[in-house]
Amino acid sequence: MEQAIIINGSPRVGANSDAIAAFAKKHFAEHGIDAVIYNIRDMKIHPCVGCDTCKGEPVCVFSDDATELITRLISAQRSLLVAPLYYTNLPGTVKVLIDRFYVNYDPWKYGGKRAPDPARRFGTVLTYGGSPEETALGAIELASYAWEDLGFGSREYVLCPMNIEKTSFSGNSEFQEETAGLVGWIAGAV
């Protein structure tokens, strides 16, 4: 079975992002894809310290739960990030993971970003409360920029606003339909 990587960036257990990640996993399975969920809140990830050691050999000085995840993301065809909006952006725990993507970035060796592959598909499902849409788009932009750095050349997203209660996503057929559509699109990667 082919694989997809779902990253759940919510610190909150049993709420919208958990429901979205489980929903997406089920829908990936319907497309014959085994999706693995990584809950960032359960992972030990040391923040990047900017030592630039990885600009010699592309290996991080920290060996922790980000090491395997980033290695898998670099070679994955499909990935989905599920996250809440925290103060107009991704939660700090997700940003800590993203900063560790720097191990894969080498401006000296590759002249900046390596050319992303359009066949590799990445999606974001963002759940949030009452913020206007434009304040949510910074989170989408950050995720898109970071996953492009890992070589994902095609990127889409779904916004789930007014997800106030823990069970908002579970009770919203419109968001479920949009998320199922996004999963179907990611699954279509070749």
Ligand SMILES: Cc1cc2nc3c(=O)[nH]c(=O)nc-3n(C[C@H](O)[C@H](O)[C@H](O)COP(=O)(O)O)c2cc1C
């Ligand atoms: C620290 C914190 C910051 C938040 N900041 C925003 C925000 O800027 N805009 C917004 O609309 N909702 C904000 N929210 C609400 C969450 O984005 C929303 O409840 C989301 O659905 C939570 O996802 P979860 O159910 O997976 O935990 C914030 C919540 C927390 C705990």
